[in-house]
Amino acid sequence: MEVIKPVSQYLAVLLLSPLLPGVINRVKAMFAGRRGRPLAQLYFDLYRLFRKTPVYSRTTTWVFKAGPVVGLGALLAALAVLPFAGRPALLAFEGDFIFLIYLLGLARFAAVLAALDTGSAFEGMGASREMQFAVFAEPAFFLGFAALAHITGQGSLSGMFGSLTGDLWRTAAPVLALLTASFFIVLLAENSRVPADDPDTHLELTMIHEAMVLDHSGPELAFILFGAALKLWLFGSLIACMVLPRHGGLGAFNTALFILVLFGVAAAVGVTESITARLRLTKVPYMLITAFTFSALALIFQMGR
Amino acid sequence: MLLALFSLLILLFSSVLALCLRRDPSRSQDAGAYGAAAASAAGLIPAVRVLLTGVTETVSFPWQVPLGSLTFTLDPLAAFFLIPLYLLTGLSAVYGVDYLKSYSGKKPLGLAWAAFNLLTAAMVLVFTAGNAVLFMVGWELMAAASFLLVLFEHEKQQVRRAAFIYLAACGTGALLLLAAFSLLGAHSATLDFSSFPPPGRAAATAVFLLALCGFGLKAGFIPLHVWLPEAHPAAPSQVSAVMSGIMIKTGIYGLIRVLGFIRPWEDWWGWALLLLGAVSCLLGALFALAQHELKRVLAYSSIENIGIILMALGLGMVGAASGAYTLAGLAFAGALLHVLNHALFKGLLFMGAGAVLHAAGTAELEALGGLAKRLPRTAPLFLAGSAAACALPPFNGFAGEFLIYLGAFRSLNSPGSAALAGVLSGLALASAGALAAAAFARAGGVAFLGEPRTERAAGAHEAGGLMLFSMRALALLCLLAGLAGPLLLVPLAPAVAAGFGFPFASAAAEAAAVPLLYVSIGGLLLLALAALAAAKRRACLAGKVPAEGPTWDCGYAAPSPRMQYGASSFSQPLTDFFQPVLRKLGQYPVIPEYFPGRASFSAEAQAVFYNAVYMPAAARLRDIAYRFSWIQHGRLQLYIMYIVVTLLGLLLWKL
Numbered sequence: 001m002e003v004i005k006p007v008s009q010y011l012a013v014l015l016l017s018p019l020l021p022g023v024i025n026r027v028k029a030m031f032a033g034r035r036g037r038p039l040a041q042l043y044f045d046l047y048r049l050f051r052k053t054p055v056y057s058r059t060t061t062w063v064f065k066a067g068p069v070v071g072l073g074a075l076l077a078a079l080a081v082l083p084f085a086g087r088p089a090l091l092a093f094e095g096d097f098i099f100l101i102y103l104l105g106l107a108r109f110a111a112v113l114a115a116l117d118t119g120s121a122f123e124g125m126g127a128s129r130e131m132q133f134a135v136f137a138e139p140a141f142f143l144g145f146a147a148l149a150h151i152t153g154q155g156s157l158s159g160m161f162g163s164l165t166g167d168l169w170r171t172a173a174p175v176l177a178l179l180t181a182s183f184f185i186v187l188l189a190e191n192s193r194v195p196a197d198d199p200d201t202h203l204e205l206t207m208i209h210e211a212m213v214l215d216h217s218g219p220e221l222a223f224i225l226f227g228a229a230l231k232l233w234l235f236g237s238l239i240a241c242m243v244l245p246r247h248g249g250l251g252a253f254n255t256a257l258f259i260l261v262l263f264g265v266a267a268a269v270g271v272t273e274s275i276t277a278r279l280r281l282t283k284v285p286y287m288l289i290t291a292f293t294f295s296a297l298a299l300i301f302q303m304g305r
Numbered sequence: 306m307l308l309a310l311f312s313l314l315i316l317l318f319s320s321v322l323a324l325c326l327r328r329d330p331s332r333s334q335d336a337g338a339y340g341a342a343a344a345s346a347a348g349l350i351p352a353v354r355v356l357l358t359g360v361t362e363t364v365s366f367p368w369q370v371p372l373g374s375l376t377f378t379l380d381p382l383a384a385f386f387l388i389p390l391y392l393l394t395g396l397s398a399v400y401g402v403d404y405l406k407s408y409s410g411k412k413p414l415g416l417a418w419a420a421f422n423l424l425t426a427a428m429v430l431v432f433t434a435g436n437a438v439l440f441m442v443g444w445e446l447m448a449a450a451s452f453l454l455v456l457f458e459h460e461k462q463q464v465r466r467a468a469f470i471y472l473a474a475c476g477t478g479a480l481l482l483l484a485a486f487s488l489l490g491a492h493s494a495t496l497d498f499s500s501f502p503p504p505g506r507a508a509a510t511a512v513f514l515l516a517l518c519g520f521g522l523k524a525g526f527i528p529l530h531v532w533l534p535e536a537h538p539a540a541p542s543q544v545s546a547v548m549s550g551i552m553i554k555t556g557i558y559g560l561i562r563v564l565g566f567i568r569p570w571e572d573w574w575g576w577a578l579l580l581l582g583a584v585s586c587l588l589g590a591l592f593a594l595a596q597h598e599l600k601r602v603l604a605y606s607s608i609e610n611i612g613i614i615l616m617a618l619g620l621g622m623v624g625a626a627s628g629a630y631t632l633a634g635l636a637f638a639g640a641l642l643h644v645l646n647h648a649l650f651k652g653l654l655f656m657g658a659g660a661v662l663h664a665a666g667t668a669e670l671e672a673l674g675g676l677a678k679r680l681p682r683t684a685p686l687f688l689a690g691s692a693a694a695c696a697l698p699p700f701n702g703f704a705g706e707f708l709i710y711l712g713a714f715r716s717l718n719s720p721g722s723a724a725l726a727g728v729l730s731g732l733a734l735a736s737a738g739a740l741a742a743a744a745f746a747r748a749g750g751v752a753f754l755g756e757p758r759t760e761r762a763a764g765a766h767e768a769g770g771l772m773l774f775s776m777r778a779l780a781l782l783c784l785l786a787g788l789a790g791p792l793l794l795v796p797l798a799p800a801v802a803a804g805f806g807f808p809f810a811s812a813a814a815e816a817a818a819v820p821l822l823y824v825s826i827g828g829l830l831l832l833a834l835a836a837l838a839a840a841k842r843r844a845c846l847a848g849k850v851p852a853e854g855p856t857w858d859c860g861y862a863a864p865s866p867r868m869q870y871g872a873s874s875f876s877q878p879l880t881d882f883f884q885p886v887l888r889k890l891g892q893y894p895v896i897p898e899y900f901p902g903r904a905s906f907s908a909e910a911q912a913v914f915y916n917a918v919y920m921p922a923a924a925r926l927r928d929i930a931y932r933f934s935w936i937q938h939g940r941l942q943l944y945i946m947y948i949v950v951t952l953l954g955l956l957l958w959k960l
């Protein structure tokens with residue numbers, strides 16, 4: 001019994017995560033006065049892509065094909081340490097968030113190498129920028145976890161979010177608010193959303209993530225899209241766990257509330273995308289430095305508390 | 306222990322043999338390589354045994370040298386350093402047989418093999434010496450042998466310059482170490498390590514500073530690193546692998562040994578190591594990102610990794626000062642584990658760079674590209690080594706850094722300055738990791754992927770069988786060490802106990818066992834999930850024939866290799882951001898017309914510390930020395946008179 005629950009949670013994440021991009025798109029469509037794509041569009045896309053025959057560039061090697069496979073594998077492994085609605089994850093151990101950060105790094109490394117394998121100037125450009133933003137995002141992310149570990153006194157993600165109670169929000173609201181803001185900025189940058197990147201364009205020179213996957217098609221593109229949805233779930237649920245304190249309510253109710261909050265995070269991403277313009281490329285590091293500052297302030301407040 | 310001495314003898318014997326057979330390159334190659342491989346096999350046995358039993362073995366012979374004795378001590382700490390030493394030198398020797406073949410007849414291979422085996426023997430001596438005089442003999446032999454190897458391609462002006470800078474660094478370091486050991490043994494009858502009396506506070510601080518600078522010049526952390534990015538790329542690749550993989554670690558080993566002699570530690574020592582290490586790992590990764598030559602990228606990455614090791618040592622010392630044994634033990638264990646891991650992946654990477662150099666005749670990143678098609682066996686090995694160097698799971702780099710992170714996070718809830726130390730080192734580790742990932746994605750991506758940028762890269766060929774064997778063995782070790790999890794604690798715990806004290810070892814073993822187990826479970830899970838994804842892809846593609854075409858360049862029909870992103874364009878956003886630190890030189894094209902014709906662009910990474918600090922200092926030193934040049938006139942009789950006068954003076958002083 002003990003194993004069944006985390007496994008079923010894990011499978012639920014795989015099933016539900018493609019909904020999140022749908023929510024973002026619906027919110028954006030509402031702001032633009034359109035009806036928008038169906039909520040389940042990504043499921044249709046994935047189904048279609050899995051059946052397609054891919055096209056490979058003659059320049060590419062096995063690295064190009066391995067990139068999406070390794071990237072998806074890394075994200076799937078990262079989800080194994082991610083708690084679900086405050087309940088322990090499949091794997092929970094001291095320092096598992098470091099494992100998570102480095103798995104995201106592995107996914108990025110694989111994507112960047114696959115992009116460079118095409119020899120395309122556009123994909124090289126995207127790869128270069130992806131790496132640049134990671135340099136600024138990772139320290140912010142790391143410090144955020146340090147503050148979270150300090151405030152909860154726990155060493156694992158499941159422990160941290162399991163002991164994040166309403167009391168903590170009453171006593172240390174500034175710290176948690178700063179952390180939420182910091183993680184939200186990192187979410188925007190890591191998931192290539194406006195204002196760091198624009199998921200809708202891939203023919204402009206500001207593109208980053210979309211440019212890296214220009215040459216991918218068929219099942220490989222499906223892997224990438226699915227991986228992106230999983231990554232969005234991952235970051236979104238970190239924030240959802242943060243703003244939704246634990247309480248001893250009913251299990252099913254908790255789960256429903258968690259998923260609702262997660263959709264709320266996705267909606268917030270959609271709103272942000274609708275009301276802000278994309279930043280100039282050279283300004284994106286400063287946005288991430290802001291996130292870093294938020295995390296650092298949170299840590300300082302917490303250590304001085 | 307006797308087997309370790311036996312391996313030492315094999316090395317010395319094969320070294321002489323290689324020199325004697327120098328007229329016949331292939332036989333001298335055989336003598337050198339077989340000797341090194343046999344010595345590795347013989348030497349690994351006692352090292353593993355000592356690590357498993359935890360028993361220190363000592364052998365002592367009389368020696369006529371004043372204050373010296375032929376005392377060899379093999380404790381778990383030395384054994385822990387001997388393992389990567391033997392692994393790496395043995396595999397490098399095997400690699401060297403193929404690598405040096407193309408130099409046959411053009412270069413004195415006998416001399417090169419003699420120097421290589423002498424270098425190995427000297428390092429064995431350094432790790433097993435139980436007496437300061439013996440240690441210094443090994444230390445100076447190591448410098449001399451590696452100097453010869455750096456000079457391998459002495460017809461190049463750049464190589465001669467590199468070797469000269471290296472020699473100066475070695476000499477300065479040795480002088481400082483002589484002073485440190487003299488201070489330590491001032492009140493002792495011999496200079497045996499076991500007989501050093503605990504020094505006074507002032508003397509301890511002096512010894513610490515001397516040892517930090519003396520060993521630092523070998524370890525190559527910033528700002529004592531200037532020789533490293535010059536000398537490592539100049540040497541033949543299998544020698545670069547040994548120099549970067551294990552020779553610079555002798556500096557770390559020496560520092561740990563001396564730290565053991567000068568307890569109790571002052572509080573600020575740990576902070577000094579921590580800050581120096583943090584600066585080294587950040588700047589090392591940043592400089593690696595700006596380099597244009599593959600082996601220079603790797604050399605700067607070595608500075609980064611030495612920085613990580615030093616920072617972990619410092620974190621441990623800060624933790625030890627505030628009584629946080631778990632934190633300190635984890636940091637010490639992480640530092641030692643990273644010594645092993647770095648030796649494995651950096652050896653692999655330098656061998657991969659050597660394969661590139663061998664195949665394309667150049668390691669300039671902007672001249673490479675598309676090598677994954679031309680070196681299909683080397684490419685995955687190099688990329689795996691890159692992933693390990695970026696500490697990406699499931700490879701070994703992650704395990705060592707993970708222990709340091711664990712220590713850093715344990716510090717958060719401990720009192721005093723340890724928390725600050727933990728946050729700082731964790732932050733430096735995270736930032737350096739992201740920079741290193743950028744540097745290695747750039748190096749591996751530009752060299753191996755895409756289209757070849759020059760004819761030379763297009764005509765490259767696969768590395769030889771022995772070269773591939775060594776690289777495969779190292780890559781496999783990288784993966785196994787990454788998945789070994791708690792098994793890593795079996796050799797680590799006795800090494801930490803021997804180097805720092807038993808309480809640290811037991812605390813670290815207790816705290817790290819479960820997380821390390823999960824790390825290896827996570828690594829296996831990652832491999833399983835990636836295999837699952839690969840199986841899904843294969844199932845999707847079953848029965849379909851993928852189409853082929855040119856790379857999609859947004860509608861542009863004739864993309865050329867010159868349009869690819871190159872090494873400097875890949876790193877430009879980051880290097881521009883950090884320009885105040887990097888101070889790279891460059892010329893950007895100015896476009897004055899609507900239809901510009903030719904344009905040129907150049908970017909050059911500078912040796913910032915060498916140009917801004919060492920050159921002016923050396924110039925001033927030369928000016929001062931010039932004023933005293935009348936002392937050095939070249940008349941031998943007068944030189945002998947100097948010696949006599951000095952001796953007389955010492956005699957009178959003693960009376």
